[in-house]
Amino acid sequence: MRLREIRFRRNWTQAELGERVGLQQTQVSKHELGQLDPSTDQLLAYAKALGCTVDEILGAEDADARMSNAPEIVGIPSKNGQESTNDAPTSASTVPGGGDAMAQPTSAPGDADPLVLLSRALRLLELREANDRVRIEQHEQTQRQRIEQVEAVNAASLRAIVEQIQSRSSGGPSDKGEQEA
Numbered sequence: 001m002r003l004r005e006i007r008f009r010r011n012w013t014q015a016e017l018g019e020r021v022g023l024q025q026t027q028v029s030k031h032e033l034g035q036l037d038p039s040t041d042q043l044l045a046y047a048k049a050l051g052c053t054v055d056e057i058l059g060a061e062d063a064d065a066r067m068s069n070a071p072e073i074v075g076i077p078s079k080n081g082q083e084s085t086n087d088a089p090t091s092a093s094t095v096p097g098g099g100d101a102m103a104q105p106t107s108a109p110g111d112a113d114p115l116v117l118l119s120r121a122l123r124l125l126e127l128r129e130a131n132d133r134v135r136i137e138q139h140e141q142t143q144r145q146r147i148e149q150v151e152a153v154n155a156a157s158l159r160a161i162v163e164q165i166q167s168r169s170s171g172g173p174s175d176k177g178e179q180e181a
Helices: 003-009 014-021 025-033 040-050 054-058 060-069 114-169 173-180
Strands: none
Touching: 003 025, 003 040, 003 054, 014 025, 014 040, 040 054, 040 114, 054 114
16 A cells, blocks of 8 residues: 555645544554555545545555456456366466465465455455546546636636726726716
């Protein structure tokens, strides 16, 4: 997880980040140290406060690499569309690019608990969905800001046009000054 790295880039303390997301400093510390996994809602809050995505906090390329190296669950189609039989043990040395021993069984076939693998896959999908929600929210916020900027420019332009029309209809600014005197 890259929570600490992203927080450092913002020059925030753990207490400051905790205050922005509604958590205690100790909880932020445990999340950063990997002693406690943040919930999906907490990850969303971190992403929103830090102005990044959940994928960035989690180190998406690391997670993607682990998932691509993980053995497939029996009966679930692989990337090439064929069902996996999971009939050969794998290890970090036999998987291209090495990999995470946690994600790869090294003992007999079928030893990997399908429920654990399914749970991990489900968690990853939940986090990606949460990340998509953050991206959509950030995009909508950017669009609202752009609309507000355009509206402000339009309002200023409209005021300038109205002032020009009023000054022309009243005989110009010099006439207006003479009328008041």
